[in-house]
Amino acid sequence: MLGIPPFFKEIFKYLPNALLDLISWREMLGEVTVLSNRLLTNKGALEAKIDAAKIVTPDIVLIDEFSGENLKFSHGEMILKLYFLQIMKGQKIFLDFRPKHFSGAENKIQWNPGGLWAEMDQEFSEGIRNVYRGYYNNDDQLFAQGMIESGLVKKEWDESKKSEVVEVFKKHFSNGRGEKIAFDMDVFKESFAQIFKTLVKNKIELDKNFLYLGIMLVTLYITLDQIGGSYDVSTLFHEAD
Secondary structure, three states: OOOOOHHHHHHHOOOOOOHHHHEOHHHHHHHHHHHHHHHHHOOOHHHHHHHHHOOOOOOEEEOOOOOOOOOOHHHHHHHHHHHHHHHHHOOEEEOOOOHHHEEEEOOEEEEOOOOOEEEOOHHHHHHHHHHHHHHHOOOHHHHHHHHHHOOOOOOOOOHHHHHHHHHHHHHHOOOOOOOOEEOOHHHHHHHHHHHHHHHHHOOOOEOHHHHHHHHHHHHHHHHHHHHOOEEOHHHHHHHHO
16 A cells, blocks of 8 residues: 555554455545545645534534643543544544544543544435444334445345344444443454455445544544543443434
């Protein structure tokens, strides 16, 4: 991946090699080029910050610069909630959740999102929202609907094939409805590898939206793994939704 900024080389280390069997190399390279330009130049970042300011809660403060990370578990909770706020309510969303973009303060977190932003397609965005709502509201029908809307399941498949893909995605959530979850990068990599293996088997084609989501999840896990602790993910999701 010559010519790709170090950030993306770091992120792709955590994504399975099967990604190349699921997404067009030409499309992925083109999208990485667009994102790299935004990362290096901050093009469009101001407009994306205006969108972000509309959805953040009072404990998340958008700032332009700060010094030091100083992140504690309570800040990790705010970062996880921010992830859900962007997924469930965002339009132009920031993708990079690495610790360098956050600084802890008393009862608040300061967020300097950088220049890496994107805008998911509306149908995909609604589908992922329904996947999350279906899971955390224990609504299997809505979960399955979201899987179809986001392109992870094909409507014309027979029920056994649909069930296979739906179940491997549910396992990725690690029973987060009833238990606190530790964000362990090794567990994440293993889970994602199983997901991608199932998608390859069922000949699912991915597009740029999955690249955005993958970057968000990898950088979120990097930060929460570094902070440590176990999170009440369901409660934080409902606070954001």
